[in-house]
Amino acid sequence: MQLNINGEIFAVADGDGLRPLLWVLRDELGLTGTKYGCGAGICGSCTVHLDGVAARSCLTPLAQAAKAAIRTIEGLAQMQPDGSVRLHAVQQAFTEEQVPQCSWCMSGQMMTCAAFLEQNPAASEAQLLDAMQNNYCRCGCYARIRKGVLRAAQLAAQPAGTT
Amino acid sequence: MSATPPRKWKFSRRKLLIGLGVTGGALAVGLPLSLPFARLKIAGMLDSASAPAGTMPKDPFVWFEVTPQNRVRLYLPKAEMGQGVHTALAQIAAEELRPAWEQLEVLNASTARGFDMGTMSVGGSVVVSSLYNPLRAAGAALRLMLQEEGARQLGVAPEKLTVAGGVVAATADPSQALTFGQIVSAKQGAWVASKQEPQLREPAQFEFIGKPMPRVDFAAKITGAAQYGFDMRLPNMAYGAVARAPRMGAKLLSAAPGTARSQPGVVAVVATTEFAGVAAETRAQAIAALDALQLEWSEGDVVEQADMEALVTVQPGAGTVLQSAGSVAAPLAAANALRAEYRTPFAAHAQLEPQAALAHVLPDKVLVWCSTQSPGSLRADVAKAVGRKAAEVEVTATYLGGSFGRKLNVDVALDAARLSAAALRPVAVSYTRAEEFQHGFFRPPTQHVLQGALDGAGRIVAMSHAQASGNVFPALVGRLLGADFGAYRGGLLRYNIPNRQVTSQPVALPVPTGFWRGLGLLANVFAVESFMDELALSAGVDALQFRLQHLPQDKLGERFKAVLLAAAERAGWGTALPAGRARGLACSWDAGTVVAQVAEVSVQGARVQVQRFTSAVDCGVLVNPDIAAAQTEGAIMMGLSSTLLEEITFSGGQAQATNFDRYPLLRLADAPLVETVFLQGDDVPHGMGEPPLGPVAAAVANAVFALTGQRLRRLPLKLA
Numbered sequence A: 001m002q003l004n005i006n007g008e009i010f011a012v013a014d015g016d017g018l019r020p021l022l023w024v025l026r027d028e029l030g031l032t033g034t035k036y037g038c039g040a041g042i043c044g045s046c047t048v049h050l051d052g053v054a055a056r057s058c059l060t061p062l063a064q065a066a067k068a069a070i071r072t073i074e075g076l077a078q079m080q081p082d083g084s085v086r087l088h089a090v091q092q093a094f095t096e097e098q099v100p101q102c103s104w105c106m107s108g109q110m111m112t113c114a115a116f117l118e119q120n121p122a123a124s125e126a127q128l129l130d131a132m133q134n135n136y137c138r139c140g141c142y143a144r145i146r147k148g149v150l151r152a153a154q155l156a157a158q159p160a161g162t163t
Numbered sequence B: 001m002s003a004t005p006p007r008k009w010k011f012s013r014r015k016l017l018i019g020l021g022v023t024g025g026a027l028a029v030g031l032p033l034s035l036p037f038a039r040l041k042i043a044g045m046l047d048s049a050s051a052p053a054g055t056m057p058k059d060p061f062v063w064f065e066v067t068p069q070n071r072v073r074l075y076l077p078k079a080e081m082g083q084g085v086h087t088a089l090a091q092i093a094a095e096e097l098r099p100a101w102e103q104l105e106v107l108n109a110s111t112a113r114g115f116d117m118g119t120m121s122v123g124g125s126v127v128v129s130s131l132y133n134p135l136r137a138a139g140a141a142l143r144l145m146l147q148e149e150g151a152r153q154l155g156v157a158p159e160k161l162t163v164a165g166g167v168v169a170a171t172a173d174p175s176q177a178l179t180f181g182q183i184v185s186a187k188q189g190a191w192v193a194s195k196q197e198p199q200l201r202e203p204a205q206f207e208f209i210g211k212p213m214p215r216v217d218f219a220a221k222i223t224g225a226a227q228y229g230f231d232m233r234l235p236n237m238a239y240g241a242v243a244r245a246p247r248m249g250a251k252l253l254s255a256a257p258g259t260a261r262s263q264p265g266v267v268a269v270v271a272t273t274e275f276a277g278v279a280a281e282t283r284a285q286a287i288a289a290l291d292a293l294q295l296e297w298s299e300g301d302v303v304e305q306a307d308m309e310a311l312v313t314v315q316p317g318a319g320t321v322l323q324s325a326g327s328v329a330a331p332l333a334a335a336n337a338l339r340a341e342y343r344t345p346f347a348a349h350a351q352l353e354p355q356a357a358l359a360h361v362l363p364d365k366v367l368v369w370c371s372t373q374s375p376g377s378l379r380a381d382v383a384k385a386v387g388r389k390a391a392e393v394e395v396t397a398t399y400l401g402g403s404f405g406r407k408l409n410v411d412v413a414l415d416a417a418r419l420s421a422a423a424l425r426p427v428a429v430s431y432t433r434a435e436e437f438q439h440g441f442f443r444p445p446t447q448h449v450l451q452g453a454l455d456g457a458g459r460i461v462a463m464s465h466a467q468a469s470g471n472v473f474p475a476l477v478g479r480l481l482g483a484d485f486g487a488y489r490g491g492l493l494r495y496n497i498p499n500r501q502v503t504s505q506p507v508a509l510p511v512p513t514g515f516w517r518g519l520g521l522l523a524n525v526f527a528v529e530s531f532m533d534e535l536a537l538s539a540g541v542d543a544l545q546f547r548l549q550h551l552p553q554d555k556l557g558e559r560f561k562a563v564l565l566a567a568a569e570r571a572g573w574g575t576a577l578p579a580g581r582a583r584g585l586a587c588s589w590d591a592g593t594v595v596a597q598v599a600e601v602s603v604q605g606a607r608v609q610v611q612r613f614t615s616a617v618d619c620g621v622l623v624n625p626d627i628a629a630a631q632t633e634g635a636i637m638m639g640l641s642s643t644l645l646e647e648i649t650f651s652g653g654q655a656q657a658t659n660f661d662r663y664p665l666l667r668l669a670d671a672p673l674v675e676t677v678f679l680q681g682d683d684v685p686h687g688m689g690e691p692p693l694g695p696v697a698a699a700v701a702n703a704v705f706a707l708t709g710q711r712l713r714r715l716p717l718k719l720a
């Protein structure tokens, strides 16, 4: 079976098409940036994008994921032609606001925010915060997550190259 | 898996006494005057937050490595769990070594680096305070060595050189300069320590300490590259799964491989009465093969919630006296004396990264990577589990995806090592969320009896706090001390009250309990500071004024006064609020840090919503104000989660929660606006990771009372 992840094609064993994408990414492909927190769709740590939409990879069967373009935290920053890395607006905002603590939840937080902003560039503050409702952060970074996602919206709204 | 039917865990008077720890001679009721000297001394150390923290290596090359490529590597014996300690310690080290900030790289020291076991552990909010001086000394010692070697290479006298930004340069002619990397490259022979006594910078000269330096671990964390215990991978690695007891206290009576060896993907099976587990090519195969093991478990304990609460109940006259002044008996017997009981539940750590480790047992050595707070003690435990010498075992702490005390005990590394020894391959073991909830340990439940009496002028003449708590400190230490110094954190009465008494009853429970962020801090302060409000109400005095009136006339009293006034001012204490809102106030001391907090709450139906949360924190020297603010915010959110939501309950010998559906955590929508003011009432750094958790529950409960008239004396707070 072939998977399109972050614009690259990866081959994985056919086997059980119901096996969760999360463990295929982490254990079979070594993409460990996507995290496990509950395996039950509650915490949001495992959030990835499927065709640009935020999805919980712990509940996504491989066979379904194979039909979509998958994006993980490893593919959020863009490699520039000169070899440098350009952080996504969300990553830049979370760095500026020094949002994370342990950061185990942060791949999921950033992927959730990035998908929402890309789909809803004109979202209101309330809509944006609402989109972040179902991502746990046990370290309690909520005050900064709020600042981080609002700053990310600002950065994303600026035309490329002005940041 | 087979299991014999469980034996009912009977609630008996005898068990109650054992549970209370009052049957054995060593745990007998004590009085302060009869406390052995050693016990008082240890109590005093814990109380002043100056518990010994291991012996620090004098050799700066244990801490530092300077590469010819001009990188400065700092090896730290303290794990980064999210608390920002790698950044704060890098600031302290850089202050005296004086590299350029950009050339610093911070790494976890493995147990082979040369730090001792006591140093290689994190806990009790003492990391920064315990390393503040040793790390500055190590940085200064290396700076002098580089300066003297640079002097030799440049042909300039050492005292005519200046060190700054990772460059040693002639003070009179900065073009005569060498980078640290150049000096190291050209160095011949072994380094010797300087004979000079290094000069440490004065606070006014600080370049890094006190500055909001950005976190050194974020570049890796933001891109998903950071490696945690759960992420460690080696070629040819297998995954392990471990058979778990069907209920608390159940032990393996017999264990045989059954058909596990022939299950798909299985590479090794271990089936002994000590440990039964499987290693397989994939995680799912390992878990599936557990069912094929032939296991017989003992009955274990049918732990029921009501029994736990009965056990954790203050028994009059029992327990160890931890604080005593004057005599409380007569004034507390007065007709108008107040009495109230408070209770807090079991709680889980619920750190988002479950326990995880990777072990590789080789013929001549054992390598372990683990999300652990204490690689030092883990090394000895791994050695024992696989029958090797501790010297053959090398443990490296990875980044931790949260811990809060949970990763002080990391049996998962022993599981991985046992399976790797059998599989002759590297084996990774990580807990599922259900294993975390069912097979970890818990913050112990507590019960508190508070009594107080006022004189005619509304001053407290007598107050007592009798506390019962499940054990926190390891059993042996608890037995030596006669009281549980983890469980009583935050429980002493620091107000100026002529007659006071605090007693602590450690209770052994048939449920594993242990370290949790702040240990007894949240629970004790919830009880004591809620009761202070009850007394203030009875005296008819404003809660802030009442506290100020009872502060001791000493430095601690001054520090308390400063944080109380600062928090009150920032929160607008005493000013009008919109309808449907009210404020509550509380304060505490822990690990040398004093904190005052004001919660502003509203109520929607039966739900308490905390709208705004203001803190004033005096933790002495602030090494990094932004990290201190982040720790305060995090402690508040964790405290609020405990205050409003969290409770582990038991039924039939198991925790009822297996995932977050039964144990929800605070979410973004529940998070208040937070504001924090920092004060510096001391010239050394004090604890930061836990102290701001102290007053959270009390501040909220006091605000809920102010708003609704309901005095809620049980966590989580539930409106009637």
Ligand code: FES
Pocket: A035, A036, A037, A038, A039, A040, A041, A042, A043, A044, A045, A046, A047, A056, A057, A058, A059
């Ligand atoms: S791991 Fe997928 S939602 Fe928690």
Ligand code: FES
Pocket: A100, A101, A102, A103, A104, A105, A106, A136, A137, A138, A139, A140, A141, B082, B352, B401, B402
């Ligand atoms: S940063 Fe630790 S769980 Fe969110």
